[in-house]
Amino acid sequence: MNRFPTGKLFRADDGVDLVLTRTFRAPAEDVWASVTEPERTARWFGPWEGEAGPGRTIRVQLVFEEKAPWAEMRIEACEPPRRLEITAKDAAGSWHLELLLSEADSGTELRFVQHLAGAEGIGEIGPGWEYYLDLLAASHDGSAKPEFDDYYPALKSSYEHLTVTEPEA
Numbered sequence: 001m002n003r004f005p006t007g008k009l010f011r012a013d014d015g016v017d018l019v020l021t022r023t024f025r026a027p028a029e030d031v032w033a034s035v036t037e038p039e040r041t042a043r044w045f046g047p048w049e050g051e052a053g054p055g056r057t058i059r060v061q062l063v064f065e066e067k068a069p070w071a072e073m074r075i076e077a078c079e080p081p082r083r084l085e086i087t088a089k090d091a092a093g094s095w096h097l098e099l100l101l102s103e104a105d106s107g108t109e110l111r112f113v114q115h116l117a118g119a120e121g122i123g124e125i126g127p128g129w130e131y132y133l134d135l136l137a138a139s140h141d142g143s144a145k146p147e148f149d150d151y152y153p154a155l156k157s158s159y160e161h162l163t164v165t166e167p168e169a
């Protein structure tokens with residue numbers, strides 16, 4: 001299968017933001033449930049355990065990663081059904097992520113943002129999130145799950161050649 005990169009890099013106050021979007025033919029509340037309810041996150045990312053809420057830390061099992069490791073995720077902000085901000089830590093380091101949902105003409109747009117210090121490693125990061133967001137879409141609409149090999153290393157070069165632009169107004 002031939003995949004194309006959808007991510008964009010935007011200049012941010014403290015680095016760059018990698019931004020990817022997906023549109024779902026569903027209300028925001030349903031998409032929100034797909035990214036916050038453990039039985040639904042298990043379908044595309046991994047199940048989680050713990051008591052969720054702003055300022056709290058949950059544990060997520062990354063079931064589509066080799067050896068299905070667990071990662072700690074601190075919930076920085078949770079504004080249902082519009083915004084979820086987390087900081088995740090695992091063996092690979094830490095990530096600062098935001099998921100922003102808004103009503104679109106045909107349903108709900110999910111804007112996924114990873115706040116980065118710089119564009120180093122974007123050739124590995126971008127294809128990984130493309131894969132996970134397509135897993136989310138497949139779990140949501142019942143289509144076939146994508147294969148990681150269709151994303152990496154296929155999209156690596158495209159991501160490495162992204163240019164950083166000014167944020168959208």
